[in-house]
Amino acid sequence: MDRLDLRRFFAPKSVALVGASSDLGKFGGRCFRQLRDFGYGGNIYPVNPRLNELDGLACYPDIRSLPETPDHVCIIVPSAAIPETIRQCGERGVPFATIFSSGFAEGGGEDGKKLQAEIVHLARQNGLRFMGPNCNGLINYVDGVALTSTATINGPRAPAGDVAVLGHSGGLAQVNVMWRAQQAGLGISYQVSCGNDADLDIMDYAEFMVDDAHTRVILMLAESIRSGAKLRRLAEKARKAGKPIVMMKLGRSDAGRQAAISHTGALAGSDAVADDVLRQLGIIRVNDCHEMVDMAMVLRTGHRFSGGGLAAVSISGGNLVHLADQGPAQGLSFPAFSEQTQSRLSSLIPNYVKAANPADVTSAAIGAPEIFSGVMQAIAADPSIDVVVPVLTLHSRQIIEAAAEAITGCGKPFAMVWSGGCTDDPNLTPAELVRRGIPVFRDIAPAMQAIRHAVDYAGLAAEPSHNGSVLGGKSHHLRAALAELPARPTEVQAKLLLTEAGLPVPKGELVATAECASVAFDRIGGPVAVKMVSPDASHKTELGGVRLGITSGHAAAEAARAIEAQVREKAPDLHIEGFLVERMAAPGVEMIVGLSHDAAFGPIITVGLGGVQAEMLKDVAHRMLPITEGDAYSMLRQLRGWPLLDGFRGAPAADVEALVRLMMQVSEFGLELAEDIGALDLNPVLVASKGQGVAVCDALLIRP
Template sequence: MLSPRSVAVIGASDDPTRIGGRPLSYMISRGFAGPVWPVNPKRDRVQGLAAFPDVDALPGVPDAAIVAVPGALAEAAVEALGRRGCPAAIVFTAGYAEVDEAGQAAQARLVSIARGHGMRLLGPNCLGLFNAPLGYFPIFTASFENGWPAEPLPGRGRVGIASQSGAYGTHLFGAARNRGIATPVVVTTGNEAEVTLGDVIGWMAEDDGIEVIAAYSEGVREGPRFLEALEAARRARKPVVMMKVGRSALGAHAARSHTASIAGDDAVTGAVLEEFGVHRARNTEEMLDVAYAATPRIYPARNTLGVVSISGGAGVMISDAAEEQAMPMPPMPEDAQERLRVLIPYCNPANPVDCTAQVFNDMTLVGAFARAMVEDGGYTSLIAFFTQVGASPSLAAKLRAQLNAVRADHPDRLWVLSVLAPPERVREYEADGYLVFEDPSRAVVALAAQGRFGAAFARPPRAAVPLPTVTLPAEAPDEAGAKRLLEEAGLPAVPEAATAGVEEAVEAARRIGFPVVMKLLSPDILHKSEVGGVLLGVADEAAVRAGHARLMANAAANAPSARVTGILVARQVSGAVEVALGIARDPVFGPVAMVGLGGVFIEVLRDVALRRCPVDVTEAEAMIRSLRGFPLLDGARGRPRADVPALARALSALSAFAAAAGERLASVDVNPVLVLPEGEGAFAADAVIELG
């Protein structure tokens, strides 16, 4: 499909501006080396090439075929190609699952035909693809009327574009071309009835002609294939920059109507992309900035930023951007700062290093300051802010010579010049090996992404997590049953007992020790506090008897149809931090583990961390430490430090339980988990398991 030796065009047009004519025109003019066979029953020749009335009349079996005919004719064409043994079809035809249920049925038939013949199918409802080095252009975009793709410049790399949207995919290509970024391969996947975005990313991860992958997604189909592709790119040290749209409810609806995608939960998708080191771009500009900054192929795993500037204001702006991106900007060593003060007594030598306008009088100072930052500061990424000095006829050549001397000795660093200069001067700097940005804040975002790529590339593959044996009950369990299942999987519960009558409840409370908590047991009541089903601080046997009567009365009054299986009596724990753990089943990526601090942190601030199940204890602890409210677990304001390792073990055990339980497990809510001081453990105080 992507590197064929021969191509057939079903529905070929003699008009090079029509959908069936553009691919022929492009391949003829761009020098595709193999035979191109137009299929058109009404013409003997199409755009100067011998034409054939149907697929059966072709002189050979094409490696790939373009299907550019409407409706039922497309289905017949795929069937005919399959009978001939054609291994790949690119279907431009629209009117399938993106439209209505009848279109979904027609799309299913198309896929069934293709798979029955062992044929890969791109689309339908796709714009096509191109592989420029081969002169191969099975695509009907108008982009090539607007100028030929820019030739690769030194250090500008080869960026592959994979896009579910055809028009937006070629928009990215055009925008990249305008930035001088080489994009030799673009693939648009349309409805993804058979070939998915994950398939394309996986191919690009393995192709030697692609160094950086830029992807546009409206929703992920075939989650396992997508995950395999991201892991293949990570192993190949190829950055993936993705624009995943559909964050909003309105955007998710538009994605469904556009390409029949499953948008999935946006927060889950974000967690998955983070897991594999994918940079999620907020817009086209950021996507191209990050891809452009990746083209030197320098990915520092421990990334630090050093800034040398002739503007104190620019230094402050860069520092703000670095803090937003969590990019470290450590200060220069004290002895290095003293040496810089000797050169310019009124400079600011910390970081950002402000070398002041004094460099206008002595450009060698630029070289001295830049060298100190690299050799004394040890920064892996550097921004040199020289605004219009970079284009000045009287100063630019001297500036370039000074910086080049330092850069030549340290080619393993990422160097950004923030200058305002005409295109020809920018190309000179890029040829020297610099990334050039007018806006230094955008440069910070792009440089921070390179460090995250490096950290992801340095990580070992995800550790295997042993899974327990899980047998789910026929029906959703009550709280006591849910806790028993989870305890068997390694998530301990607060000492408790499920009781059937009042005297049994009294005996349990006596055994556990006062004060106790009493709760209704019912598989039908998910939120017991809302029906008066929880009593705290039950202090003695008389209170247990009174509490038992009160709970049963509340159940009868507030949840009359609920099945009440008994009363749960549990130890009341004090001095703990409340944490919520949970499992949700994502339609694309399967079970996902969640951790968040209780109370307003999870309900209002949505301070949670998510990961695909299962996670090992190390990854679980990293999730916990990523929470904005983690200081409450770490001894903030004189509190004792909580038993974070015990909480991490509980989260890991819950995730393994979910991975082992299978698709019948819809969700788990363990809230709260009571995390005691260091060394004292973490215990589930409530649990709900929902089955599908």
């Protein structure tokens, strides 16, 4: 990703506000007031031709009249006046602007879209980069800059922290996430509410956060993703920097236009694709704003949650039962304590009986902080324990501080559940502990969910392995061959192309008549499948156009005649080009491997349980191209049907390695020929027993 220096955007030494006002009932008045009240120390230039002075500052009629070129111009005027303002910014060499005004593409009207395109064009001509339009600006707690109207920053300025919040929306990002995070005890480094993303977009701001030394966790509320490739580069950069990205991806849309004729298109609904691609990129996807705040609490500690083995301790047996229910519901476990740990616990707790995990330390720990902290230190030292979770209710400050000290010093990831309060000091609150770097949850279920996300992130954020080319330099030849095909190639035409690409397609012949099917059988050898070939029939099985397990030339001819008769009965006008006589593949697990195109993420590979029930089962996984071998294995293990490949109930394991090789071939095929492929279904792909390979038994290729 080309480095875009946004330092002057976020920390300008001078700011002009076009449309500034003294009227707090107006947007320009609120923005001006927030900038001053936030303690901004740079030069402020109000621009309003109706005023000579504003709150003790000289007011200017336009950008041309300013005594210096500002680093950042805030534009708060009617949309029709914005093109002229951009021209003046260009004349003065202004580098950055924020356009708060609405009336652009957000309304969906053609006039608004045209006006937005016009201001983008003008900005590019004049060397100006801008946020918005239709946005609520930015807040920089690190440098004391507030270019926004939000009331969330009223009053004394909150101290800067290490969590960045980015969103297209103003209220959702600024109130539901930023303000709540601050109430919970978290500190914010930067907040962006970027609106329409007509020029700079949410990923440009996120890249700044990745580079910024003050930011440790990035929270993104994305209503749209304009470029999957750009998101991928951002995610790789964030992973290398060790900065987790947590995203709440809003909005759902219908599957692509190929869904009606392509199984893959029907299975690759955009939200399902987003879910899997974010997993692929190591971005944590959450469902609501509470989860975003929870994840910021956990991830800013910097601990790597390398496993899901929890140890919990409490004096509340009921809370521990609840914990024992909620942990496994999130795929977390409570390993048994070792004998050494049991011995240490017995020396700490009076009248101790061998403890289970979660551990109830009973009333013996009440008023004895040394017992509570000693127990936590003992269980944290157990090698089978990955995460330490004290569960507190109503306690004295001594007990709470002892628990806090024990977990922060234990050397392992931790999270605290504190459902009550402090009995002897109302100033000690969960928010106070969060400010010290301790994740504190008020309920057990959110704690378990956040730990689950953190464990998953530790696995997702691994460096991908490099994979070389599997097409062997055939891309140019394949592209030329694909260009010669019709918009809807037949199965035979599709398979010839796939064979050229090196994919494992069974030997077969296209014949024109039933009699020729018999001759083809003699050349190929049996058993064979006989299939109708027609450019007008995407799914042959529904029409009765397939016969399997044919063992003689005579039977092949009879199968062709039967197919023709049945198809003519169901679809009298269907054009039949002939019949494909193809060697039967070895029996195995039926899978689907396909390609489709997602509006945000581009070419997508899908894999799942296949056959005629593929759309009914909907047991699929998606990834953005290209994929690594690690991605391919991850996709397969994600499937509910993975045990069928791994040797279910004593059955032989399938040739997963061969299936992964096929997926890598399809990935490169789709990436190299992305502009020439609308969709590709390989269904079924038969995966034989380990070492016996895979076979592409049917193929549907759709040109754009």
